[in-house]
Amino acid sequence: MLFNSISFVIFLPVVFFLYWFVAKKNLRLQNILLLVSSYFFYACWDWRFLFLLVFSTFLDYYTGLRIHEATRQRAKTIWLWISIIINLGFLGAFKYYNFFSQSFAEGIDLLGIHTSIATLSFILPVGISFYTFHGLSYVIDLYKDRIKPERDFINYSVFVSFFPLLVAGPIERATHLLPQIVKPRVFDYSKATDGLRQILWGLFKKIVIADNCAEYANVIFNNSSDYSGSTLVVGAIFFTFQIYGDFSGYSDIALGTARLFGIDLLRNFAFPYFSRDIAEFWRRWHISLSSWFRDYVYIPLGGSKGGTWMKIRNTFIIFILSGLWHGANWTYITWGALNAVYFLPLMLTNNNRNNIGIVAAGKSLPTVREFFMILFTFAITVFAWIFFRAENIGQALEIVSEIFSMSLFAFPDFPGIHESITIVLLLFVFMTVEWKGREHQYAIEKLGVNKSRSRRWSYYIAILFSIYLFGNFASNIEFIYFQF
Numbered sequence: 001m002l003f004n005s006i007s008f009v010i011f012l013p014v015v016f017f018l019y020w021f022v023a024k025k026n027l028r029l030q031n032i033l034l035l036v037s038s039y040f041f042y043a044c045w046d047w048r049f050l051f052l053l054v055f056s057t058f059l060d061y062y063t064g065l066r067i068h069e070a071t072r073q074r075a076k077t078i079w080l081w082i083s084i085i086i087n088l089g090f091l092g093a094f095k096y097y098n099f100f101s102q103s104f105a106e107g108i109d110l111l112g113i114h115t116s117i118a119t120l121s122f123i124l125p126v127g128i129s130f131y132t133f134h135g136l137s138y139v140i141d142l143y144k145d146r147i148k149p150e151r152d153f154i155n156y157s158v159f160v161s162f163f164p165l166l167v168a169g170p171i172e173r174a175t176h177l178l179p180q181i182v183k184p185r186v187f188d189y190s191k192a193t194d195g196l197r198q199i200l201w202g203l204f205k206k207i208v209i210a211d212n213c214a215e216y217a218n219v220i221f222n223n224s225s226d227y228s229g230s231t232l233v234v235g236a237i238f239f240t241f242q243i244y245g246d247f248s249g250y251s252d253i254a255l256g257t258a259r260l261f262g263i264d265l266l267r268n269f270a271f272p273y274f275s276r277d278i279a280e281f282w283r284r285w286h287i288s289l290s291s292w293f294r295d296y297v298y299i300p301l302g303g304s305k306g307g308t309w310m311k312i313r314n315t316f317i318i319f320i321l322s323g324l325w326h327g328a329n330w331t332y333i334t335w336g337a338l339n340a341v342y343f344l345p346l347m348l349t350n351n352n353r354n355n356i357g358i359v360a361a362g363k364s365l366p367t368v369r370e371f372f373m374i375l376f377t378f379a380i381t382v383f384a385w386i387f388f389r390a391e392n393i394g395q396a397l398e399i400v401s402e403i404f405s406m407s408l409f410a411f412p413d414f415p416g417i418h419e420s421i422t423i424v425l426l427l428f429v430f431m432t433v434e435w436k437g438r439e440h441q442y443a444i445e446k447l448g449v450n451k452s453r454s455r456r457w458s459y460y461i462a463i464l465f466s467i468y469l470f471g472n473f474a475s476n477i478e479f480i481y482f483q484f
Helices: 006-022 027-069 073-095 097-110 128-143 153-161 174-182 189-222 229-260 278-284 287-298 308-326 330-348 368-389 393-403 420-436 453-470
Strands: none
Touching: 006 027, 006 229, 027 073, 027 128, 027 153, 073 097, 073 128, 128 153, 128 174, 128 287, 153 174, 189 229, 189 420, 189 453, 229 368, 229 393, 229 420, 278 287, 278 330, 278 368, 287 308, 308 330, 330 368, 330 393, 368 393, 420 453
């Protein structure tokens, strides 16, 4: 079920009531309820893939115990690789087999060798990339002696399949989430109201910003050969805000929902479009995935401690893996490689950690230098999103070619251009609110907290009214990251 659906509006209060008023302070019953609710939530997508989720959960639970109990390092390593190979094997079969087999066939066809390779008619299980990485982080942390194994299968299963994060993250760590699952939780009114605020802002991002931008981005990208360079730039900008509003909106709803149950999830976005360079952008965009690749791939490969060529190699590996994680298409790989090209000059000149803090902290506006740094970073990010959104490399190159032609100076024109003025104004308001709230966990975290209750509620009602008035309810567009 979608977070922005009527079914979820019914599902969430029912689970909340049972959790706090029936299970009450019984931790065991609370966790069983969360597990059953999570499996029901997942089954609403496709009950047939529940077996894969349960199998993946049991695999990592069991191999984790074997790793901990093994007395020899060789045995620990064997159990670790059993988990890694089976997990990545399932992920590869469902998500990447057809891509690699077809790419191989096309590659040898260029050499004059004609072959026919069978493809598999698999439906991609929703959330498989996310819960696979949950389990892998658990067994790797056990192998590295960072954590102790969770011997209660119910508790471990909740860690893997907790419904707010199950299908689109954030990618949790056992070191962060499991301790919260195994200790008693009591209702915290302030935490619950904070969660509701974040859910509200997430819904605004998804229904008002992302889904409205999607309408125009889809029109332009789906008919890209018909439009001028200037119109294609507009389409790329619309997609830039679509994917941010869509995915960060999902993360806000997930974090807010978890907080209703007394659980804090990892932050996944930190106002990435206010970044001053691409390194800062990647510290603020999809934080849980970026940090996962850093800790479990980049650092084990040697990180940035080796020579220049090792640094370049490791950078390209993690960015290309990040692209491939998003989907089996050369467009995603190119998007990842392009971001590696952006990142390398900063890393090789040791400038990749220049902008750690919040831009213009404590100030109303950035400096002129900061403004142009933000603008440049945003521009190259928009350019990279063209490859991410395009159906194939050919379309992406055609779009880029048209953008760098004289048609870039034509006035943009596409169906609905006059109606799009409304969403442009909404984007301006949205980014203003995001800018004013950039020093907090999410934009409206402190909205009206120092005001009277009536004033504070007037803000929330205004956001609700904006969702009702400007929200795109007609298309019921799924969250983009469900396909990953």
